[in-house]
Amino acid sequence: MSTSREADVVAPSSDSPLTDAEVRRLREDFPILQTVVHGHPLVYLDSGATSQRPLAVLDAEREFATSLNAAVHRGAHTLAAEATEVFEDARATVARFIGADEGEIVWTSNATEAINLVAYAISNASLGRGGAAAEGLRLREGDEIVTTEMEHHANLIPWQELAARTGATLRVIPLDDHGALRLDVAAELIGERTRLVAFTHVSNVLGIINPVEQLVAMAHRVGALVVLDACQSAPHLPLDVRALDVDFAVLSGHKMLGPTGVGALYGRRALLEAMPPFLTGGSMITTVTTTEAEYLPPPQRFEAGTQRVSQVVALAAAIDYLTAVGMPRIAAHEAAFGARLVDGLAAIDGVRVLGAGIELPRVGLASFDVDGIHSHDVGQFLDDRGIAVRVGHHCAQPLHRRLGITSSTRASTYLYNTEAEVDAVIDGVQGAIDFFRRGA
Ligand SMILES: Cc1ncc(COP(=O)(O)O)c(C=O)c1O
Incomplete structure (x- = not known):
């Protein structure tokens, strides 16, 4: 679904940051970036919440609806067959993008549903469902699930609920005073009783890239499964689930130029089969009687009901777009923004950048607290200048509590942002401080 216009932008073999000319050209693909807010050109710095969609993605969804729309894996007519083909091609596209096989990708509504899918499948196994094949997945009292204090609620609450349903214990890797994972404590927490370790690749609040290899090694040493929340990494970094050796990974389509309503679960084939x-x-069965049912193999076993085909097709177009630009180049472009945001914001008197003291690589996202000014007021002030940021706890209350605050302001960049936009938010925060202090 990529267009020749996209190809102009790209040099996929390179890993250098995008040039200003390339970003200018690429921005033309995103009609919403022309929006004017309160008399100012929109500065969209909320891609961590949801990203904007290029024409190629909008066109793919429309094209599907206008020429192919049909339910997939059902029906013998031509449209149904063609819709099924593009639906399965999209699965292959996602699989290639993250280094998996297509049979290892399950479509979900979002990342939240993908994590819940794993948690509920394990609790169903714990109830004896899935027979002998699922024996290895059963949790019992005394078993432990490990997650971290840094997680988005989507990667915390499903594990709290799984623990409550199975009698397992949930243990949480704490953070240090900067907000980094205490790997020394993790090494003690992850032990013989640990059955599953769930953590985020990139923090949606701190923007840091966690040391996945070390945590995977700790988990696999004791035979525990790893669930990687890749919501904030897959859109911004090259991702290879095989190289990272994780057992499950979850993605959210709307954070990677795709539409809302579609996410994906990666699961190792043998695990999905069990x-x-x-x-x-x-749509997920072979034979059904009034008393029981036999299920299809994965991935269809996990795709009950009529599927979100147009969103899936549009997500594949988004991945084609990202691939055409080049993930290493996107990562380099945003890493420069991450450093600029942290340095620029931290230099302002009264601003505390969360996680600034953590010595880990980061993506182009930073959250900050402004002394004496509520994040909602900062957000409102920036919005008056056309700058869109996220305010609140970003679905990470435990992390904020650990850092001694209840909310923060987050600026998150993507491939379509410019250095001038990063500077605009830094300048805007200084403006907010001047404005509120003057008024105080
Ligand atoms: C790190 C992380 N995990 C999970 C999610 C949940 O994604 P979704 O709401 O698309 O399910 C988000 C969304 O903000 C996130 O940033």
Whole structure:
């Protein structure tokens, strides 16, 4: 679905940051970036919440709806067959993008559903569902699930609920005073009782890239499964689930130039084969009687009901777009923004950048607290200048609590942002401080 216009932008073999000319050209693909807010050109720095969509993605969704729309894996007519083909091609596209096989990708509504899918499949296995094949997935009292204090609620609450349903214990890797994971404590927490370790690749608040290899090694040493929350990494960094050796990974389509309503779960083939389903109903069965049902192999076993085909097709177009620009180049472009944001904001008197003292690589995202000014007021002031940022706890209350605050302001960049936009938010924060202090 990539267009020749995209190809102009790219030099995929290179890993140098995008040039100003390339970003200018690429921005033309995103109609929403022409929006004017309160008389100012929109400065969109909220891609960590949801990213904007290029024409190629909008066109793919529309094209599907206008020429191919049909339910997939059902029906013998031409449209149904063609819709099924593009649906399965999209699965292959996602698989290639993250280094998996296509049979290892399950479509979900978002990353939250993908994590819940794993948690509910394990609790169903713990109830005896899935028979002998699922024996290895069962959790019992005394077993432990490990997650971290840094997680988005989507990668915390499903594990709290799984622990409550199975009698397992949830243990949490704490953060140090800067907000980094205490790997020394992790090494003690992850032990013989640990059955599963779930953590985020990139923090949606701190922007740091966690040391996945070390945590995977700790988990696998004791035979525990690893669930990687790749929501904030897959859109911004080259991602290879095989190289990282994780057992599951979750993605959210709307954070990687795709539409809302589609996410994906990666699961090692053997694990998906062993797992009982989460949602049940049509499209995931072979034989059904009034008393029981036999299920299809993965991935269909986990895709009950009519599927979100147009969103899946549009997500594949988004991945084609990202691939055409080049993930290493996107990563380099944003790493420069990450450093600029942290340095520029930290230099302002009264601003505390969360995680600034952590010596880990980071993506182009930074959250900060402004002394004496609520994040909602900072956000409102920036919005008056056309600058869109996220305010609040960013679905990470434990992390904020650990850092002694209840909310923060977050600026998050993507491939379409410019250095001038990064400087605009830094300048805007100084403006907010001047404005509120003057008024105080
Ligand atoms: C790190 C992380 N995990 C999980 C999620 C949940 O994604 P979704 O709401 O698309 O399910 C988000 C979204 O903000 C996130 O940033």
